[in-house]
Amino acid sequence: MRIDVSRTPVIDVYHMLVGLVAPRPIAWVTTISESGVVNLAPFSFFNAFGANPPVVVFSPTLKRDGGKKDTLLNIEANGEFVINASTEKHADLINLSSKPLSYDESEVALTGQATTPSTLVRPPRLADVPFALECKLMQIIPVGNGPISANLVIGQIVTMHVNDDILDSHGIPDPRKINAIARLGGEYWCRTQDLFQLERPQ
Numbered sequence: 001m002r003i004d005v006s007r008t009p010v011i012d013v014y015h016m017l018v019g020l021v022a023p024r025p026i027a028w029v030t031t032i033s034e035s036g037v038v039n040l041a042p043f044s045f046f047n048a049f050g051a052n053p054p055v056v057v058f059s060p061t062l063k064r065d066g067g068k069k070d071t072l073l074n075i076e077a078n079g080e081f082v083i084n085a086s087t088e089k090h091a092d093l094i095n096l097s098s099k100p101l102s103y104d105e106s107e108v109a110l111t112g113q114a115t116t117p118s119t120l121v122r123p124p125r126l127a128d129v130p131f132a133l134e135c136k137l138m139q140i141i142p143v144g145n146g147p148i149s150a151n152l153v154i155g156q157i158v159t160m161h162v163n164d165d166i167l168d169s170h171g172i173p174d175p176r177k178i179n180a181i182a183r184l185g186g187e188y189w190c191r192t193q194d195l196f197q198l199e200r201p202q
């Protein structure tokens with residue numbers, strides 16, 4: 001099968017893309033509105049891209065009606081967000097938090113999650129996650145302007161909160177203790193249980 005992207009409906013391109021570029025880690029993002037409503041939503045167009053300074057990128061795409069998602073509106077307004085860990089324990093709640101609520105409603109309340117204040121940014125972090133990354137906006141790069149077009153939110157991590165119980169004896173995160181989950185295509189998600197190790201070539 002060959003897909004000529006320019007002649008293919010956007011929604012079909014989307015389904016093909018997320019089925020092929022997988023698994024994708026999930027950023028469970030908290031932001032805050034000017035009136036103090038804490039927003040929570042998952043984003044799997046997400047990854048880390050460098051460590052000096054530590055930088056992450058995620059993409060709240062434009063909605064199918066062309067509007068902006070609440071997360072993007074909040075970050076445009078105040079430039080701050082927190083990436084909370086997505087683990088197996090919270091899979092159902094992560095999914096539930098993707099429900100489109102109105103701008104003045106909070107998915108934190110919907111999912112019954114407790115929050116705790118962040119140290120360097122206004123949006124709080126989730127209390128019951130093994131790590132959370134406080135981020136300040138560096139740049140937003142819109143790519144396209146139609147439905148499902150990307151908005152690359154580039155954020156610098158300014159503080160990392162890491163529970164000691166996910167670290168190994170050297171103080172490095174142990175994937176066997178995090179139980180991260182990730183997004184595949186369709187309705188599929190995956191766990192991180194079937195691990196193997198390889199040594200890097202010298």
Ligand SMILES: Cc1cc2nc3c(=O)[nH]c(=O)nc-3n(C[C@H](O)[C@H](O)[C@H](O)COP(=O)(O)O)c2cc1C
Binds near residue numbers: 039
């Ligand atoms: C696991 C998962 C991953 C998702 N990844 C993205 C994504 O990368 N970009 C995006 O725009 N929407 C993504 N969504 C959908 C958003 O979470 C959804 O549109 C949500 O309502 C946005 O919330 P907001 O309007 O409060 O920002 C994802 C949903 C789920 C369940």
